[in-house]
Amino acid sequence: MSSNSQKKGFGATIWDYLTTVDHKKIAILYLISGGFFFLVGGVEAMMIRIQLMKAGNDFLSAGTYNEVLTMHGTTMIFLAAMPILLAFMNAVSPLQIGARDVAFPFLNSLGFWLFFFGGIFLNLSWFLGGAPDAGWTNYASLALASEGHGIDFYSLGLTISGFGTLIAGINFLVTIINMRAPGMTYMRMPLFTWTTFVASALILLAFPPLTVGIFFMVFDRLFGANFFDVTMGGNTIIWEHFFWIFGHPEVYILILPAFGIFSEIFAIFSRKRLFGYTALVFATILIGFYGFMVWAHHMFTVGLGPTANAVFALATMIIAVPTGIKIFNWLLTIWGGNISFTVPMIYAVAFIPSFVAGGVTGVMQAIAPLDYQLHDSYFIVAHFHYVIVGGVVLAILAGTHLYWPKMFGTMLSEKLGKWTFWFFFIGFHLTFFIQHFLGLMGMPRRVYTFGADQGWDLFNAISSAGALLMAIGILILLVNVVMTVMKGERVGNDPWGDGRTLEWAIPSPPPFYNFAQTPLVRGLDPYWIEKMEGNKEGMVYAEPLGDIHMPNGSFIPFVISLGMFIAAFGAMYHTDGHAWALPVLIGGLAITFGSMLVRSLKDDLGFHVTKEELIADNERIQREARALEGGKKGGLK
Amino acid sequence: MDLNKRYTPQTWPDHPETATLEGKNKFVGFWLLLAAETVTFASLFATYLALKDKGPSGMEFSASGLFELPLVFAMTMILLTSSLTSVYAMYHMKNHNFKAMQAWLGITVLLGLAFLGLEIYEFNHYVHLGFGFTNSAFSSAFYVLVGTHGAHVVFGLSWFIALMLRNAKRGLNMYNAPKFYLAALYWHFIDVVWVFIFTVVYLMGVIG
Numbered sequence: 001m002s003s004n005s006q007k008k009g010f011g012a013t014i015w016d017y018l019t020t021v022d023h024k025k026i027a028i029l030y031l032i033s034g035g036f037f038f039l040v041g042g043v044e045a046m047m048i049r050i051q052l053m054k055a056g057n058d059f060l061s062a063g064t065y066n067e068v069l070t071m072h073g074t075t076m077i078f079l080a081a082m083p084i085l086l087a088f089m090n091a092v093s094p095l096q097i098g099a100r101d102v103a104f105p106f107l108n109s110l111g112f113w114l115f116f117f118g119g120i121f122l123n124l125s126w127f128l129g130g131a132p133d134a135g136w137t138n139y140a141s142l143a144l145a146s147e148g149h150g151i152d153f154y155s156l157g158l159t160i161s162g163f164g165t166l167i168a169g170i171n172f173l174v175t176i177i178n179m180r181a182p183g184m185t186y187m188r189m190p191l192f193t194w195t196t197f198v199a200s201a202l203i204l205l206a207f208p209p210l211t212v213g214i215f216f217m218v219f220d221r222l223f224g225a226n227f228f229d230v231t232m233g234g235n236t237i238i239w240e241h242f243f244w245i246f247g248h249p250e251v252y253i254l255i256l257p258a259f260g261i262f263s264e265i266f267a268i269f270s271r272k273r274l275f276g277y278t279a280l281v282f283a284t285i286l287i288g289f290y291g292f293m294v295w296a297h298h299m300f301t302v303g304l305g306p307t308a309n310a311v312f313a314l315a316t317m318i319i320a321v322p323t324g325i326k327i328f329n330w331l332l333t334i335w336g337g338n339i340s341f342t343v344p345m346i347y348a349v350a351f352i353p354s355f356v357a358g359g360v361t362g363v364m365q366a367i368a369p370l371d372y373q374l375h376d377s378y379f380i381v382a383h384f385h386y387v388i389v390g391g392v393v394l395a396i397l398a399g400t401h402l403y404w405p406k407m408f409g410t411m412l413s414e415k416l417g418k419w420t421f422w423f424f425f426i427g428f429h430l431t432f433f434i435q436h437f438l439g440l441m442g443m444p445r446r447v448y449t450f451g452a453d454q455g456w457d458l459f460n461a462i463s464s465a466g467a468l469l470m471a472i473g474i475l476i477l478l479v480n481v482v483m484t485v486m487k488g489e490r491v492g493n494d495p496w497g498d499g500r501t502l503e504w505a506i507p508s509p510p511p512f513y514n515f516a517q518t519p520l521v522r523g524l525d526p527y528w529i530e531k532m533e534g535n536k537e538g539m540v541y542a543e544p545l546g547d548i549h550m551p552n553g554s555f556i557p558f559v560i561s562l563g564m565f566i567a568a569f570g571a572m573y574h575t576d577g578h579a580w581a582l583p584v585l586i587g588g589l590a591i592t593f594g595s596m597l598v599r600s601l602k603d604d605l606g607f608h609v610t611k612e613e614l615i616a617d618n619e620r621i622q623r624e625a626r627a628l629e630g631g632k633k634g635g636l637k
Numbered sequence: 638m639d640l641n642k643r644y645t646p647q648t649w650p651d652h653p654e655t656a657t658l659e660g661k662n663k664f665v666g667f668w669l670l671l672a673a674e675t676v677t678f679a680s681l682f683a684t685y686l687a688l689k690d691k692g693p694s695g696m697e698f699s700a701s702g703l704f705e706l707p708l709v710f711a712m713t714m715i716l717l718t719s720s721l722t723s724v725y726a727m728y729h730m731k732n733h734n735f736k737a738m739q740a741w742l743g744i745t746v747l748l749g750l751a752f753l754g755l756e757i758y759e760f761n762h763y764v765h766l767g768f769g770f771t772n773s774a775f776s777s778a779f780y781v782l783v784g785t786h787g788a789h790v791v792f793g794l795s796w797f798i799a800l801m802l803r804n805a806k807r808g809l810n811m812y813n814a815p816k817f818y819l820a821a822l823y824w825h826f827i828d829v830v831w832v833f834i835f836t837v838v839y840l841m842g843v844i845g
């Protein structure tokens with residue numbers, strides 16, 4: 001911290017974050033809570049692997065195993081991977097397009113708090129009578145038969161957090177459509193912004209079917225409806241369709257931003273313009289488009305008939321084409337580049353073979369007759385962990401290192417970072433590679449134990465050992481984070497030295513208004529262009545220095561989300577005949593709608609940062625930059 | 638943005654809803670929200686079609702036996718008319734004629750309330766026949782589809798009323814013009830969905 005920026009008290013900082021509408025702070029909120037849920041999901045994963053480390057183990061009971069397994073998947077997808085990616089989208093993409101904030105700062109905060117309360121609600125199930133136990137896919141025939149409130153925690157928690165995600169999606173779409181700086185045409189947008197854009201479009205169209213399916217589930221379980229109840233004319237396959245119409249796009253919602261992060265990394269650390277930028281953009285769009293036409297490859301064994309299976313098998317195989325295009329473009333970006341193997345780059349290079357392995361098994365599963373063998377076996381578990389861990393999680397780890405300086409103004413240790421990488425990478429392949437063979441040997445997924453006579457002991461033991469290595473890697477990362485925060489060594493605008501896009505042209509972390517003057521973009525990789533032309537400031541400007549309009553902070557998003565959180569308890573316990581449940585339901589909704597009304601009726605016009613304040617702030621920034629330079633040369637702190 | 642800036646019909650922009658960056662953002666964002674709403678209703682329609690006339694064995698209800706056209710036809714006409722009156726309201730909004738806009742919005746709200754009253758009457762009628770929410774898969778799908786639309790009507794009406802009351806004293810400005818515009822857009826969307834409900838649920842239902 002610089003001497004002149006005011007130190008805030010602890011309480012004031014908390015209040016600041018509870019009411020912030022600044023995309024950079026919301027990014028930090030997403031990162032911290034997503035990171036927290038990632039650890040929770042990781043502990044659950046370790047419990048699974050401990051239970052399966054030997055035949056006939058009794059570490060977890062069958063029922064508990066189902067809960068742990070369900071919560072592991074649900075937490076990792078909805079509460080860890082997506083929010084952490086949203087953290088990077090928030091932190092980086094407005095900067096990359098030269099915007100001062102997102103289009104709807106208030107909604108941005110609302111989106112976060114809805115996700116947060118939804119996640120807390122879901123996890124409270126552990127303490128309130130038991131977690132959901134029907135798998136992260138929550139198939140209706142299992143879910144309707146599940147006793148207690150676990151499934152209701154799942155449905156209501158995901159509804160709340162799903163609204164949050166939908167809001168975030170709309171927000172990024174509008175931001176990217178409307179808020180690009182002059183000269184930032186679509187075909188000059190950095191790849192990470194492009195993938196944010198397409199992933200947001202997928203969120204927009206994929207989350208409503210999930211919400212509808214979940215509403216049916218809530219109505220069936222809590223209000224006596226019969227959507228999935230076969231004896232009353234219902235149909236349990238309807239759930240599967242809605243889940244996968246959402247579910248397959250969801251995997252692309254996860255992987256596209258991951259592709260974006262890696263695209264940035266390849267260009268930065270090969271010190272080359274991305275090879276085939278245009279092809280990468282169109283491949284991204286195509287993947288997003290096809291992503292909606294393949295959902296039934298998760299339902300080959302349901303009995304949709306040979307025609308449907310054939311159509312969906314072909315559509316699925318076609319997706320491999322744009323994905324392959326991307327892989328080749330990345331390879332050709334590295335090719336002939338001036339490569340530096342920083343931690344992000346190591347992750348990026350390791351990602352390619354790992355993800356390709358997952359893609360290959362994906363295409364194998366797309367062969368419908370073969371999938372009759374593979375379905376619901378450990379082969380599937382291996383496939384999706386190769387794409388999700390080998391793709392998304394590696395991107396999250398790489399992105400954490402890459403963007404940490406931009407988000408926090410300090411640099412994670414490269415040395416510890418490499419240790420994390422090696423533990424995690426080796427552990428990952430050790431855990432999941434062998435699961436392909438377990439699957440082929442007939443081990444079904446989602447079983448809580450197996451017999452000593454089945455011949456699966458050794459491979460399961462190896463798999464569990466790999467999981468331990470991954471856990472060690474993550475622990476080292478935590479140590480790294482703590483040490484970096486304690487040291488607090490500040491870095492400048494472009495800590496990697498080879499930044500290409502606009503976010504690296506401004507201080508780390510940027511001032512709350514991002515750009516004192518809106519930049520003028522003169523081509524792809526605008527910051528690189530200015531650097532190459534010897535422009536010391538790193539930017540040319542599209543406007544003279546003048547007053548800046550900024551939004552006010554607000555506590556209302558927190559209250560709206562809290563209201564839904566409260567209402568969900570009312571809806572859930574109302575079926576148990578508690579007298580207090582209905583008032584709680586109504587009270588919660590009243591809080592939510594009441595605060596929405598307040599928001600709509602109270603004018604909130606934001607405020608202006610004056611030109612004088614900007615000049616003063618710029619002097620502070622210059623002073624700090626000089627101090628940093630001096631510190632580097634003279635070794636003073 | 639200056640709320641106290643006074644406009645005349647001459648200084649008022651042609652497209653006040655998109656004249657500011659905030660307005661433009663709301664405009665694009667709202668269309669995207671409508672895309673999500675469209676997917677939502679598409680899912681509900683698909684489910685309804687899958688579960689139409691499905692129930693426990695021996696169920697006495699079927700779409701052709703249950704639905705009667707005169708009432709829903711009246712509802713349809715009322716809602717379509719309300720869409721027209723909201724167009725008039727927006728016409729006056731664009732001409733900076735606040736009083737006329739409020740008047741037409743008032744009529745829109747009254748028509749919306751009439752629609753809602755008839756819908757409640759209709760649901761009540763079915764429930765008395767024994768066709769309640771929990772009766773069958775068919776009934777659940779019917780009530781959730783038509784009821785979700787009804788909930789949208791309630792929300793749209795509340796939105797109109799809140800805007801009208803809030804701005805009654807201060808008239809139109811660049812800050813609230815996009816809000817009026819989007820509320821009217823929402824109302825059109827609700828109307829279009831109803832046209833589909835009328836066709837798919839009632840017309841196709843009566844035909845059998």
Ligand code: HEM
Pocket residue numbers: 137251252254255297298316317319320323358359361362363365366371374375376380383384387388391
């Ligand atoms: C891009 C990242 C990808 C992710 C994140 C991903 C994720 C998943 C997940 C989570 C499942 C398991 C669903 C379940 O049964 O619970 C799955 C299954 C499947 N994936 Fe992928 N996948 C990806 C790429 C691919 C690709 C490239 C293909 C094919 C070209 C593919 C084809 C399949 C098929 C056919 C199944 C169904 C297997 C079955 O349940 O029988 N996936 N994928």
Ligand SMILES: [Cu+2]
Pocket residue numbers: 247248251294295297298
């Ligand atoms: Cu899929």
